[in-house]
Amino acid sequence: MRDATTCVITPVIDESGFKALGPTIHRASTIVFEDAEAYATRAKRGPDGFSYGLYGTPTTRALAARITALAGGARSYLVPSGQGGNATALLAVLSHGDHLLLPDTCYPAMRSFAAEELVRFGIVTEHYDPTSIADLKSRLRPETALIWCESPGSSTLEMQDLRAVARLAQEAGVLVGIDNTWGTCLGLKPIGFGFDIVVEALTKYAAGHSDVLMGAVTLRTEALAEKLRGSLGRLGIGVSPDDCALVLRGMETMPLRMAQSTRGAEALIPLLQASPAVDRVLWPALPGDPGHALWKRDFTAAAGVFSVLLAPGASDRLNAALDRLTTFAIGASWGGTRSLIAPMSVAPFRSVQPWTGEDLVLRISVGVEDVADLQDDILSFLSVLEAD
Numbered sequence: 001m002r003d004a005t006t007c008v009i010t011p012v013i014d015e016s017g018f019k020a021l022g023p024t025i026h027r028a029s030t031i032v033f034e035d036a037e038a039y040a041t042r043a044k045r046g047p048d049g050f051s052y053g054l055y056g057t058p059t060t061r062a063l064a065a066r067i068t069a070l071a072g073g074a075r076s077y078l079v080p081s082g083q084g085g086n087a088t089a090l091l092a093v094l095s096h097g098d099h100l101l102l103p104d105t106c107y108p109a110m111r112s113f114a115a116e117e118l119v120r121f122g123i124v125t126e127h128y129d130p131t132s133i134a135d136l137k138s139r140l141r142p143e144t145a146l147i148w149c150e151s152p153g154s155s156t157l158e159m160q161d162l163r164a165v166a167r168l169a170q171e172a173g174v175l176v177g178i179d180n181t182w183g184t185c186l187g188l189k190p191i192g193f194g195f196d197i198v199v200e201a202l203t204k205y206a207a208g209h210s211d212v213l214m215g216a217v218t219l220r221t222e223a224l225a226e227k228l229r230g231s232l233g234r235l236g237i238g239v240s241p242d243d244c245a246l247v248l249r250g251m252e253t254m255p256l257r258m259a260q261s262t263r264g265a266e267a268l269i270p271l272l273q274a275s276p277a278v279d280r281v282l283w284p285a286l287p288g289d290p291g292h293a294l295w296k297r298d299f300t301a302a303a304g305v306f307s308v309l310l311a312p313g314a315s316d317r318l319n320a321a322l323d324r325l326t327t328f329a330i331g332a333s334w335g336g337t338r339s340l341i342a343p344m345s346v347a348p349f350r351s352v353q354p355w356t357g358e359d360l361v362l363r364i365s366v367g368v369e370d371v372a373d374l375q376d377d378i379l380s381f382l383s384v385l386e387a388d
């Protein structure tokens with residue numbers, strides 16, 4: 001063999017006797033076949049076979065298998081972001097003339113995806129009050145094809161009675177799906193309630209280090225899985241095995257990081273509640289929160305992600321208070337090792353229950369720093385907010 005040829009043919013190494021605990025990273029666009037017959041029949045290999053890098057490598061399948069093991073259901077597929085999971089799940093199951101029900105408190109990009117994209121394909125979207133089964137029921141139409149849920153809701157953390165929604169969907173013969181990013185595949189198992197589609201932004205707690213974007217879509221049945229698999233292939237959507245390896249690694253400590261994040265939230269919330277600059281803390285794991293009973297019934301964990309409503313006048317000093325923070329970083333997204341704080345606007349993203357009061361919600365995501373440092377930081381933040 002001449003040098004240029006030797007340069008492009010990877011030497012075969014005997015791998016017997018080598019076994020690592022971490023994920024093996026298989027990078028591939030092309031997958032080669034043992035013979036001409038295997039190549040000719042590659043399309044018949046089914047969802048567990050390999051035919052082209054876009055449709056899966058052993059590394060991407062390892063992560064998908066882990067998500068399915070935790071979430072339940074038939075199969076999971078990986079997409080390049082959490083919102084990518086929401087959008088591709090809807091595209092796979094909705095058709096022209098269908099009616100979609102979205103909670104008023106859904107992730108803002110879902111609201112605009114329905115208003116800007118789905119509408120162009122003749123899919124009609126209606127929002128419903130996530131806290132009222134009667135409101136949801138009254139909006140069902142013969143053309144309703146999917147009820148979407150998100151519990152707790154984005155930014156304001158309203159809880160939904162997910163078991164009742166699943167029952168209603170089943171009775172009406174309508175698909176039901178959920179954005180389970182806050183609950184995660186550890187803290188909430190909606191497939192067990194009868195949900196057909198579960199999306200999780202692995203970007204948050206699963207990846208856990210603020211350096212990867214990824215989403216997972218889990219389907220209750222093989223028929224739905226086949227629908228999404230076909231759709232993703234035609235849309236040309238797949239994920240990088242390197243990113244999957246980061247998520248596989250991140251997930252090894254996910255239960256520990258989530259528990260620490262919850263403990264941090266529990267230590268910070270009383271300081272916030274005691275401050276005259278704070279009106280309310282929104283967190284369903286908090287006894288006294290309107291959604292607490294539902295959280296207790298359905299969840300086995302709480303994300304250390306909560307929202308704070310400020311007392312009148314306090315927001316005038318918010319920027320100065322944010323600039324005082326040293327352990328917390330200012331930024332969006334959540335579920336990483338670093339604690340984050342981000343002022344959010346809510347009013348433009350509510351239509352069923354218009355947002356009254358100041359259009360400012362402070363979202364806090366607690367990381368894994370020493371809780372005492374986080375408490376010191378919040379106290380100095382509050383001292384600026386409370387000034388004069």
Ligand SMILES: *Cc1c(COP(=O)(O)O)cnc(C)c1O
Pocket residue numbers: 080081082083084107150154179181182201202203204213214215333
């Ligand atoms: C962050 C988030 C998403 C989007 O995830 P990305 O990976 O950032 O696209 C979707 N839904 C919820 C509830 C989220 O918090």
